[in-house]
Each structure stands twice: as structure tokens, then as C-alpha cells.
Amino acid sequence: MTDPALRVTYTVRAAPGAVAERADALLLEQTVELPRRALRGRAGAERALGRVERIEPAGDDAYRVTLAQPLAATALDPAQLLNVLFGNSSLQPDVVLEDVELSEALRAALPGPRAGLAGWRELTGAAGRPLLATALKPMGLSPRELADLAATFARAGLDVVKDDHGLADHAFCPFEARVTACLEAVERAGRETGRRTLYLPNLIGTPERVRAQLAFARRAGAPAVMISPMLLGLPFLAELARDPGGLPLLAHPALAGTGRIAEVLLLGKLFRWYGADGVIFPQAGGRFRFTRETCLGIAEALRSPAAGIRPALPVPAGGIRVERAAELLALYGNDCMLLVGGSLYEAGPELERRARELVEGIARAAREGAAV
Amino acid sequence: MTDPALRVTYTVRAAPGAVAERADALLLEQTVELPRRALRGRAGAERALGRVERIEPAGDDAYRVTLAQPLAATALDPAQLLNVLFGNSSLQPDVVLEDVELSEALRAALPGPRAGLAGWRELTGAAGRPLLATALKPMGLSPRELADLAATFARAGLDVVKDDHGLADHAFCPFEARVTACLEAVERAGRETGRRTLYLPNLIGTPERVRAQLAFARRAGAPAVMISPMLLGLPFLAELARDPGGLPLLAHPALAGTGRIAEVLLLGKLFRWYGADGVIFPQAGGRFRFTRETCLGIAEALRSPAAGIRPALPVPAGGIRVERAAELLALYGNDCMLLVGGSLYEAGPELERRARELVEGIARAAREGAAV
Numbered sequence: 001m002t003d004p005a006l007r008v009t010y011t012v013r014a015a016p017g018a019v020a021e022r023a024d025a026l027l028l029e030q031t032v033e034l035p036r037r038a039l040r041g042r043a044g045a046e047r048a049l050g051r052v053e054r055i056e057p058a059g060d061d062a063y064r065v066t067l068a069q070p071l072a073a074t075a076l077d078p079a080q081l082l083n084v085l086f087g088n089s090s091l092q093p094d095v096v097l098e099d100v101e102l103s104e105a106l107r108a109a110l111p112g113p114r115a116g117l118a119g120w121r122e123l124t125g126a127a128g129r130p131l132l133a134t135a136l137k138p139m140g141l142s143p144r145e146l147a148d149l150a151a152t153f154a155r156a157g158l159d160v161v162k163d164d165h166g167l168a169d170h171a172f173c174p175f176e177a178r179v180t181a182c183l184e185a186v187e188r189a190g191r192e193t194g195r196r197t198l199y200l201p202n203l204i205g206t207p208e209r210v211r212a213q214l215a216f217a218r219r220a221g222a223p224a225v226m227i228s229p230m231l232l233g234l235p236f237l238a239e240l241a242r243d244p245g246g247l248p249l250l251a252h253p254a255l256a257g258t259g260r261i262a263e264v265l266l267l268g269k270l271f272r273w274y275g276a277d278g279v280i281f282p283q284a285g286g287r288f289r290f291t292r293e294t295c296l297g298i299a300e301a302l303r304s305p306a307a308g309i310r311p312a313l314p315v316p317a318g319g320i321r322v323e324r325a326a327e328l329l330a331l332y333g334n335d336c337m338l339l340v341g342g343s344l345y346e347a348g349p350e351l352e353r354r355a356r357e358l359v360e361g362i363a364r365a366a367r368e369g370a371a372v
Numbered sequence: 373m374t375d376p377a378l379r380v381t382y383t384v385r386a387a388p389g390a391v392a393e394r395a396d397a398l399l400l401e402q403t404v405e406l407p408r409r410a411l412r413g414r415a416g417a418e419r420a421l422g423r424v425e426r427i428e429p430a431g432d433d434a435y436r437v438t439l440a441q442p443l444a445a446t447a448l449d450p451a452q453l454l455n456v457l458f459g460n461s462s463l464q465p466d467v468v469l470e471d472v473e474l475s476e477a478l479r480a481a482l483p484g485p486r487a488g489l490a491g492w493r494e495l496t497g498a499a500g501r502p503l504l505a506t507a508l509k510p511m512g513l514s515p516r517e518l519a520d521l522a523a524t525f526a527r528a529g530l531d532v533v534k535d536d537h538g539l540a541d542h543a544f545c546p547f548e549a550r551v552t553a554c555l556e557a558v559e560r561a562g563r564e565t566g567r568r569t570l571y572l573p574n575l576i577g578t579p580e581r582v583r584a585q586l587a588f589a590r591r592a593g594a595p596a597v598m599i600s601p602m603l604l605g606l607p608f609l610a611e612l613a614r615d616p617g618g619l620p621l622l623a624h625p626a627l628a629g630t631g632r633i634a635e636v637l638l639l640g641k642l643f644r645w646y647g648a649d650g651v652i653f654p655q656a657g658g659r660f661r662f663t664r665e666t667c668l669g670i671a672e673a674l675r676s677p678a679a680g681i682r683p684a685l686p687v688p689a690g691g692i693r694v695e696r697a698a699e700l701l702a703l704y705g706n707d708c709m710l711l712v713g714g715s716l717y718e719a720g721p722e723l724e725r726r727a728r729e730l731v732e733g734i735a736r737a738a739r740e741g742a743a744v
Contacts, residue, residue, distance in 0.1 A: 025659070029659075030538075031510075031511050031512075031538055032509065032510030032511050032512060032538075033507075033509055033510065033511070033536055033538060033713070033714070034509055034510045034713070034714050034717055035714055035718065037718055038510075038714055038717035038718045038720075039510060040720060041720060041721075042510055042512070042513065042517075044510075044512040044513040044514060044517060044544070045510040045511070045512040045513070046512060047511075047512040047544045048510065048511035048512035048538075048542075048544075049510075049512065072542060072543055072544060073511060073538075073542075074540075075540035075541050075542045075543070077540055077541065077576065077577050077578075077581070078577075078578060079540075079576045079577050079578065079581075079582075079600075079603050079604060080538070080540035080576050080577070082603050082627060083537065083538055083540075083576065083600065083603055083626055083627070084538070086627060087537065087538065087600065087603065087626035087627055088537075088626060089629075090602075090626070090627045090628065090629035091625060091626075091628060091629040091654055091660050091662075091690075092629070092659075092660060092661065093629070093631065093661055094661075135405075137404065137405055137406055138403075138404030138405065138406045138410075138411060138414055138416075138417040138420065138421075139403050139404050139405070139417070139419075139420035139445060140403075140404060140414070140416040140417040140418060140419040140420035140421065141414065141416040141417070142416060145414075145416060164405055165455070165459065165460075166402075166403055166404075166405060166420075166445075166452070166455055166456070166459065168446075168447035168449055168451075168452040168455075169447050169449065170420075170444060170445075170447045171444055171447070172416070172419045172420075172444060204449065204451045204452050204455065205449050205450075205451050205452070205607065206449075206450060206451065206607040206608060206610055206611035207579040207605075207607070207608050207611060208611055209449070209451075210451075228451075228455065228459065230462075231451050231454050231455055231459065231605070231607070232451060232605050232607060232608075233579075233603075233604050233605020233606075233607070233608055234605075235577065235578040235579070235603070235604060235605070236578060236579050236605055236608070238578055239578035239579060239580055253463060254455055254459035254460055254462070254463075255454060255455070255458060255459055255462045256462065256463060257461075257462035257463040257464070257465070257632065259465065259631045259632055260629065260631055282463055287397070287401075287464075288463050288464060289464065289465055289466075290463075318463075341405070341406070342405070342406050342407055342410055345406055345410035346407065346409055346410045348410075348412060348413060349413075
């Protein structure tokens, strides 16, 4: 191995007497994909072949295996990096991808957030408190109905109103009509209230369609957009993040539940390295089953200082009750965005009042120092 | 629900008394993403809201739940279809995505294979026996070294020689130099032997890079290419499959081991519907852990007749020993491509002889009627 290493940690199930061989097989699988006896006489393979750096016990018949891989193997490409991390071994159920350490050269080859946490503060103008967001839903409404909801939330003072991630270019709600109507609605409400609410369209489709949606959203004046990187492909996230004609990206975790890539790594690190400015994740205690520790780990990974890469905004979501907002503020501090959806919608005709109470409640809690 | 349904089957873990509610929550999660009480007064939601069609016991505290979803919810888009199938519920560990039935309208909205199984037969000219393929490896070799290997395999009479899926645009082996050298090598060998061997470059990168690689490969005369749909994003597969400037696509399963999408569905159905002409999958008994039943299920799904969509080529791989080739022929019949890698490379300086024996062994076995 002739260049600085990429460190990749896995949990591997193996019997004590078999783990060294299993770790070596994992190493070979991720790059040269040949058994050692078949590498004889192929001197070039050394350019791509890393080494097993560490094997530590991690419970009964489980081990943490750390591989050092040569940077050259990644070709400094976002798709090939994924491949080196977990391409073939994702098909082996005894392996979980736990953690990754990037060298500086590799980090520089990935875009990282365009605007990051600070960018959302600038865009919204919100200071000294967490940001508050909601989603436009349910799927099935027309552009007009969604725009009316957007106006309601904007009047109530929410910072961000985003499309639900299932809003596509539907026959009953075409993308361009929706974006135009919703941008206009929050703009008008802002003129009334003097506060700014960002409307974020959801982009979804094949790469060409998403590029066309992005271009339209930008021309129409959208301040940022949302995508689901695991639906669209993580390499496409990296491409959009680096595009000079792009916008800040809020990342949604749809299809991210692989079960065998640690959530903190996928949502907290990879999403950020690949260019997400903010990352939505399911809050513990909601209708998903992430633990509190996982949620804090994701938030910490998104916000941690790192040379050459902006911190990104943690966005806990997924069944957050209005009543829990102050508790989450205590958990995450001010540097997050609370995404509250269903719990607001349950207010029915009282939607605006409930949204306003949420906004005021958070402002009060932040003033009273519930925030860290 | 006002239009023909998309049927989606999940296995859900739930107690007997709780399964009806769990199934309804799953239904809501995949489209409208609101609890029923929050849907009151939102008449439009009916356009997007499907129904729970069936709940059947599937073992202790496990149920097969079939949802009927309205086609309109998918927006007839490949990315949004994935979202409706498993977007949010992929984050819920009590749910496995088991099977999908497409209506004709939805199938028509997906590209399906461009050339399919019959296309590979035409391209190779091989009849009355399975196709034989190998991979160029290990990562680390130069274009010249890989081209020499390609020539060796072509002289031995293999039908297809593909890049290993880890061959990217590496500094030590640039994409364009590799493709040029390998195409030239199999062409020259073909003039000597009078047989045709296809060389398939591996495309990997962000969508823009992959498009540039595809354009180069096409101009250089590549007959088909390989991609890894789960690394690049399934929607991008659909885009490439529909592109008039595209080529037949061999799909590699890297990063496909989600554990919570049934392998037969993902590799046998979704890959085909989204446009793969052939699909590589790990053969049972190799170094991955797919069962024989799963492998046969994938092959059957890829080849099954279906209106308006070409059958695709099953490509068992992943630690297939040369000695097992005849057994696999008996298992799959002639309509498959056996991908043998490491087991050939272990022959070292005897590589060409071993490859030739494989070619002759399969021809003999097919003649002797081991095939079905």
C-alpha cells in the first residue's frame, strides 16, 4: 500500500479461531476480489490491496475489524468509495459497516455541505433558537391546497416548510405548478408578517428529471431543495452538492434503512461528506425505532468540527409531538431544526393556532435557557 | 383509490391483536404519511391512499401484508415507485419488502431490458449452451496487463470478459486507456480464433461521469457495459436503459445486500423492470450466502415471460469453481451465463489452458444433455 490509508471498521461475526482468516477475506473482497493464492505474480495488485489493521473482540463471536485501504483504490470517486466500503461485503450477512475515517485527500475529493448549518441560519435569519420546520402533506392534495397550507405555516412563523418526500411530479399535483404556487404563498405571507419562511421543493426522479426540477426550482426562486439520497443514489447527491448551479440540500432518509450500515455512519457522516447541508432522521420515541443514543450520535457527527468540511444541520423528525419540542431542544441545543408534521395536522381547523403555539413555545423555551 | 392498483407484499412482525393496526400504519406511511385522524377534511388524499388488501399469517408473530396502492401515487417515475414501495418503511425494522406486482400501465412506464436474454445470444453468437464469462482483475493492474488477460480469455473461447466491478477510473488504470486496450485485445484475438468475445467495461461514478464513460465506451465500440445499480441508484439504471444512446446493461449486485428487500424481488424483478439486460447474483455454495432456492427464484424471475418486457439473462457468480460448471448447467439450463473468476485465476501460468478446459467442458456437458 503506497498511499495514506482510508480506515474502515466493520463488525464481523466469526468464531475466535476463524476471525483472522475472515478479516483477510473481507479485505480481499473489497478491492482485488481474488484469493491470495491467485494474486501471485500480479505485482500491480499491491497498489489496490490494503491491510487488516486491527481486530478487537466485540461480544460473543463478534469482532470489530479495521481495514486500512489505499486511497488509490477509491479513484477519489464517490461511487467507487461506496464500493470499497461495502460493495460486495454488503451481500455477506455476517458483516456490518460500522465506521469510516477519511484521510484529508479523500475528504477534499468529496464536496461536503455547500451552505451547512450556518447557511440555514443565514437563509432563515433565525438566531438563538432551533429552527422549526414542517412538511406539506398529504400526497393527493392539489398545488393550490398545498400552497394554502404553506401560507398557513408561514403566517404561524415556521422557518422552513418543505414538501413531503413523497410529493413527486404527480398528475394530480405537477411539480412546476406546486413549486410556483408554494413559493408565491410563503412570499406573500412573509410580506404580511415581516418574517421569512423558506419553502423547499422535493426533487425526485431519474438524474435527468431531478436536474430539470432543480433548474426550475432555482429559476422560480427556491432557496434550497430536498432530496432522498438513498432513493436517487448517493453519488448523485455528491454531484448535486458540487454543481455551481445547485442549491443547499436537505437530505431525507427514505430507503436508508439497510440495517447493515450503522445509522450514525450513513446519516451522520456519509450524507454530510457527500454534500447534505441538513439531514432528516427519525427521532427516538416517534414511530421509527432509532435509539436516543443513535439520534445523538447522528447529530454529533453532523455538527462536529472537521477541517475543510462545514457542519450540517441535524433535523430530528418522524412523529415528533408538539408537546415534545422543548424536550428536544434540551437534547440537541439550538443548533438543530425540529421537523413537526402529523402532530400539527391533527389540529384540523386549528392548524394555524397550533403551529403558532409551537413557534412561541420554542422561542420561550430557548429564552428560558432550556437550550444548551 | 381511483385507478388500477400496484400490489406490494411485506412481511410484518406484529402480535395477532395488533397486526390490523400495524398494516394500516404501513399503508399510511408509504404515501400520505399522516394518521387517519389528520386526514379528515383532506378529500384529495383519496387520490394517493391505497388499501390493505390482505393479511395472512406467516409464522409466529409474523404476517404477510399486501397493500394495493394507486398507480397515481407512483407518478409513473422509477424513483417515486421505490419510495412508494419502501421509502419510509425501510427505516422500520419490523418490515421486510417481499414482493411487488406491477399493473400493465406501470410496467409500461419502466424501461425493462433493452436487449435482454435474446440480445446476449445475438451479440455472442453462442447457441445451445450457457454463455461463459469471466472478470478482469485484480484491481491494481495496468490497462496493458488487463488487456493481456482479456486476450488470454478470448483465445480460450469465453463469450464475455467484463471488468471487475471495482475497476473505476483509477490513476493506475484510467478508464479510457483500459477500455481502448481491452477492446483492441479481444478484437485481435477474435481475428485469430474466428470466435467473438465481448469485452464489457465497468461504468462507475456520479451520473455525469458515468454518462461520459458510456459515451466513450460506445464510440470505442464496446458491445455492452456493466454497472452496479445499487451503487449508482436504481433510477439511474432506468434512465440509462431508456437512453437511445445507451448499450445493453449487465447489472452487478454491489451494495444490494439490504437484508430487508427480498433478493428475488430486488435482483430478479426490480433490476429487470428497471432495465438490466443481465443480472449477476451470488451463487449458493460460493463465498456469499444466498440459498439455492433464492438463486433459482432470481433466475426464474429474470427469465419469466411477461407482456411487454424482455426476459433478462441470469448470471450466477461469486466463487463458482470450474468443477461446478456442469452442475450449474443442470441447475439453470442453457439460458444463463456462468461467471467464473477466482477459480480460473488460481491456475496462474496455466490460465489459458484452464479457461479452455472450462469452455470445452461446458460445450460437452451441453451436448450430452446435462442442460434441460
